[in-house]
Amino acid sequence: MASQETYIVPAKNHEQVILETNDLHVWYGDNEAIKGVSLEFEENKIISLIGPSGCGKSTYLRSLNRMNDEIQIARVTGEILYKGVDVNKPDIDVFEMRKNIGMVFQRPNPFSKSIYDNIAFALRRHGIKNKAVLDETVETSLKQAALWDQVKDELHKSALALSGGQQQRLCIARAIAMKPDILLLDEPASALDPISTAQVEETLMELKENYSIIIVTHNMQQASRISDHTAFFYAGNVLEYNETRKIFTRPKIQKTEDYVSGNFG
Numbered sequence: 001m002a003s004q005e006t007y008i009v010p011a012k013n014h015e016q017v018i019l020e021t022n023d024l025h026v027w028y029g030d031n032e033a034i035k036g037v038s039l040e041f042e043e044n045k046i047i048s049l050i051g052p053s054g055c056g057k058s059t060y061l062r063s064l065n066r067m068n069d070e071i072q073i074a075r076v077t078g079e080i081l082y083k084g085v086d087v088n089k090p091d092i093d094v095f096e097m098r099k100n101i102g103m104v105f106q107r108p109n110p111f112s113k114s115i116y117d118n119i120a121f122a123l124r125r126h127g128i129k130n131k132a133v134l135d136e137t138v139e140t141s142l143k144q145a146a147l148w149d150q151v152k153d154e155l156h157k158s159a160l161a162l163s164g165g166q167q168q169r170l171c172i173a174r175a176i177a178m179k180p181d182i183l184l185l186d187e188p189a190s191a192l193d194p195i196s197t198a199q200v201e202e203t204l205m206e207l208k209e210n211y212s213i214i215i216v217t218h219n220m221q222q223a224s225r226i227s228d229h230t231a232f233f234y235a236g237n238v239l240e241y242n243e244t245r246k247i248f249t250r251p252k253i254q255k256t257e258d259y260v261s262g263n264f265g
């Protein structure tokens with residue numbers, strides 16, 4: 001793997017590994033943004049990906065459900081094993097795979113549709129047309145995303161009329177309506193005020209009962225508050241991956257210590 005010092009603790013219980021990458025590389029043209037990352041993610045955990053700007057966190061996250069396919073100059077090699085199946089193989093049905101590995105982006109991006117249709121849209125595209133099933137899924141997803149009580153009487157109002165924090169929770173509801181196993185979130189709270197951020201964090205903590213969550217964050221307090229495990233990325237490699245409390249209190253690598261304590265320069 002990396003030529004520099006690394007410290008990566010394998011999953012405690014390999015049976016509970018839901019997703020792993022083996023020797024994952026991502027290039028944008030000649031720029032190697034991810035340089036052979038091997039990590040294991042356990043079920044029902046929140047995992048934070050941290051590290052300085054440009055170190056490859058988003059690139060790595062996006063590769064996990066093949067969002068880099070959309071970038072023409074991107075090339076990805078290595079294995080991405082979801083329940084043991086390599087989703088990085090060309091014959092994988094990416095549309096189906098993303099039902100299991102959903103994504104929420106940095107900026108809330110609801111469709112210009114009603115709250116109800118934001119959630120029902122993807123379900124209908126996957127062939128679910130039965131109104132009772134749609135109604136039930138909309139309600140359950142909004143409840144899981146801690147938004148139901150605020151919007152239940154105005155489901156047909158435009159999603160764009162919601163606040164930023166509510167829009168982001170709607171995007172989370174939209175992602176979980178597909179009942180994925182894994183939720184990928186790229187700085188989901190960075191555009192939100194502290195109250196909305198706290199609500200999104202609470203939502204994620206509740207969701208981990210049913211989902212595995214991988215989150216890119218620049219916010220060290222957030223990583224230490226909500227995540228079970230943390231991976232420290234640096235220059236396209238993971239230098240350290242361990243339980244979050246160890247990363248923040250007793251990191252093994254000096255660069256990790258410098259980064260989490262804000263002495264990075």
Ligand SMILES: Nc1ncnc2c1ncn2[C@@H]1O[C@H](COP(=O)(O)OP(=O)(O)OP(=O)(O)O)[C@@H](O)[C@H]1O
Binds near residue numbers: 028031052071
């Ligand atoms: N769409 C793209 N096209 C070309 N190069 C890209 C693209 N996206 C990222 N890169 C390059 O890949 C490298 C890693 O970028 P990436 O956005 O993954 O880092 P990051 O750690 O998520 O950064 P930040 O914390 O600033 O969001 C950088 O050199 C960046 O310029």
